[in-house]
Amino acid sequence: MRHIAIIGSGPAGYYTAEAAQKQWGDEVSVDVFDLLPVPYGLIRFGVAPDHQSIKGVSRRYEKTALNENVRFVGNVAVGKDITVAELRELYDAVIFATGAPNDRQLGLEGEDLDNIFGSAEFVGWYNGHPKFADLDPDLSKGHVVVIGMGNVALDVARILSKTETEFEGADVVAHALESLLGSKIEKITILGRRGPHQIMMTPKELGELGALERASPRVDKDDFPDEAEDALLEPGLRKSVTHLRSFAAIPEDMHAEKAIEIEFDMFASPVRFLGDEKVEAVKVERTKVEAGRAVGTGETYEVPASMVITCIGYRTSPIPDVPFDERAGRFANDGGRILPGMYCVGWARRGPTGTIGTNRPDGYDIVEKIAEDLDGGVLGRKGKGGREAFDALANQRKLDIVTFRDWKKIEEAEEEAARAGAPREKFVDIESMIKASR
Numbered sequence: 001m002r003h004i005a006i007i008g009s010g011p012a013g014y015y016t017a018e019a020a021q022k023q024w025g026d027e028v029s030v031d032v033f034d035l036l037p038v039p040y041g042l043i044r045f046g047v048a049p050d051h052q053s054i055k056g057v058s059r060r061y062e063k064t065a066l067n068e069n070v071r072f073v074g075n076v077a078v079g080k081d082i083t084v085a086e087l088r089e090l091y092d093a094v095i096f097a098t099g100a101p102n103d104r105q106l107g108l109e110g111e112d113l114d115n116i117f118g119s120a121e122f123v124g125w126y127n128g129h130p131k132f133a134d135l136d137p138d139l140s141k142g143h144v145v146v147i148g149m150g151n152v153a154l155d156v157a158r159i160l161s162k163t164e165t166e167f168e169g170a171d172v173v174a175h176a177l178e179s180l181l182g183s184k185i186e187k188i189t190i191l192g193r194r195g196p197h198q199i200m201m202t203p204k205e206l207g208e209l210g211a212l213e214r215a216s217p218r219v220d221k222d223d224f225p226d227e228a229e230d231a232l233l234e235p236g237l238r239k240s241v242t243h244l245r246s247f248a249a250i251p252e253d254m255h256a257e258k259a260i261e262i263e264f265d266m267f268a269s270p271v272r273f274l275g276d277e278k279v280e281a282v283k284v285e286r287t288k289v290e291a292g293r294a295v296g297t298g299e300t301y302e303v304p305a306s307m308v309i310t311c312i313g314y315r316t317s318p319i320p321d322v323p324f325d326e327r328a329g330r331f332a333n334d335g336g337r338i339l340p341g342m343y344c345v346g347w348a349r350r351g352p353t354g355t356i357g358t359n360r361p362d363g364y365d366i367v368e369k370i371a372e373d374l375d376g377g378v379l380g381r382k383g384k385g386g387r388e389a390f391d392a393l394a395n396q397r398k399l400d401i402v403t404f405r406d407w408k409k410i411e412e413a414e415e416e417a418a419r420a421g422a423p424r425e426k427f428v429d430i431e432s433m434i435k436a437s438r
């Protein structure tokens with residue numbers, strides 16, 4: 001029997017467990033650790049609450065989790081409750097699938113003013129991540145600036161704009177729903193440092209922005225290059241640009257019918273945040289795109305802001321004894337190999353890009369590499385203590401482990417607590433999760 005520890009129960013963790021199960025069947029025992037008592041990482045805490053069908057992918061992970069030789073070990077923080085050195089003593093292979101949970105910083109003056117949040121914080125707040133449940137953003141004033149032109153920025157702008165009816169069937173947590181529905185937002189400015197032809201937002205999601213009940217997207221038609229150049233774009237980007245062009249064609253009287261304007265301010269890069277305690281404005285530099293990169297023009301202006309949300313990417317949390325690439329903000333690795341017997345997958349390997357499905361080939365690839373390392377003798381002989389030895393250590397340390405069966409009790413309690421039409425009402429603190437699991 002070979003013993004594998006996967007650290008992180010998000011998509012990358014579960015695709016890796018699935019691949020290991022397929023590769024070695026009963027010859028392997030896989031423990032999937034998570035620092036939270038609940039599994040699935042960003043499927044629960046990142047994917048937008050109004051995109052329930054996407055969250056359905058967790059049913060596939062559940063199938064893997066219910067295999068005899070795969071188990072969920074929740075409420076155990078690796079690097080804190082157990083060290084990496086200890087795990088390496090117990091398991092033949094240790095695979096980090098810890099994602100990229102920390103917001104990248106802009107490093108600009110004024111970034112620590114009140115009511116400026118990173119997307120990990122803000123998305124974590126409306127999705128009920130225990131670390132951000134108390135964020136308490138002030139939505140009582142009119143102008144939100146969202147920085148970045150990727151799908152996370154799009155999620156944030158959409159969630160800030162939706163009406164009660166549009167939230168039907170969503171699992172946005174109660175504290176956030178109340179605050180969002182009581183918000184006084186009139187304008188959302190999405191700041192993008194490049195132009196329509198470099199936008200990272202995908203067509204389906206942009207289409208949703210054009211169909212909101214009380215918000216209307218506004219794009220400046222002067223931001224586009226000649227229409228003939230659209231034909232040179234790859235098909236996905238071309239579709240996104242088509243949506244942007246349709247937003248640019250919305251007549252003024254139609255904008256006027258909606259309570260919220262979502263303005264795309266392109267070729268605009270933030271240079272500093274202004275305000276005393278709370279943010280009041282963002283100073284922005286006009287840019288142009290040269291060889292695909294945003295270059296400042298020296299022209300600056302101010303955009304009023306009662307709240308700012310930066311959606312500019314993420315960094316992996318370093319863990320003691322795991323080599324880290326500071327510049328890239330993820331574990332230092334060569335195609336997923338970190339050190340002999342130590343690997344990484346998903347965002348912890350590649351950085352914060354790619355959809356859920358992108359993590360699947362990662363998981364399968366690393367299992368192939370581990371198989372090669374086993375064949376090549378890199379991982380040493382059989383005989384590590386694995387699961388049983390971990391359980392002994394956990395007992396000794398009095399770790400309060402949450403199993404998959406415990407998680408199912410949490411899930412059941414959340415489903416029972418759901419408001420009408422919603423799939424669940426999430427627990428937003430660890431104590432309540434643990435209580436429901438017992």
Ligand SMILES: Cc1cc2nc3c(=O)[nH]c(=O)nc-3n(C[C@H](O)[C@H](O)[C@H](O)COP(=O)(O)OP(=O)(O)OC[C@H]3O[C@@H](n4cnc5c(N)ncnc54)[C@H](O)[C@@H]3O)c2cc1C
Binds near residue numbers: 039054353
């Ligand atoms: C806001 C947002 C919305 C998104 N929406 C979509 C979408 O609609 N569709 C789509 O296809 N993709 C979407 N994505 C992308 C998708 O979520 C990612 O590709 C995917 O979640 C990355 O998987 P991962 O397993 O690497 O990381 P994660 O999903 O982040 O999982 C990492 C797990 O590791 C655990 N962990 C971290 N550190 C430790 C530790 N020290 N000890 C134990 N456990 C630890 C965490 O608790 C977490 O459960 C979205 C991403 C974001 C940020």
Ligand SMILES: NC(=O)c1ccc[n+]([C@@H]2O[C@H](COP(=O)([O-])OP(=O)(O)OC[C@H]3O[C@@H](n4cnc5c(N)ncnc54)[C@H](OP(=O)(O)O)[C@@H]3O)[C@@H](O)[C@H]2O)c1
Binds near residue numbers: 193200205352354
């Ligand atoms: N529905 C979905 O499928 C969905 C939903 C959410 C997320 N996701 C996926 O999750 C991944 C992460 O999404 P994301 O939106 O966080 O990342 P992203 O797609 O990489 O977008 C990040 C945005 O931030 C901008 N940015 C970065 N640094 C900046 C800086 N210093 N100043 C100004 N702007 C800056 C980028 O501009 P530049 O392009 O100029 O660098 C880009 O517009 C993506 O792969 C995304 O597709 C998918």
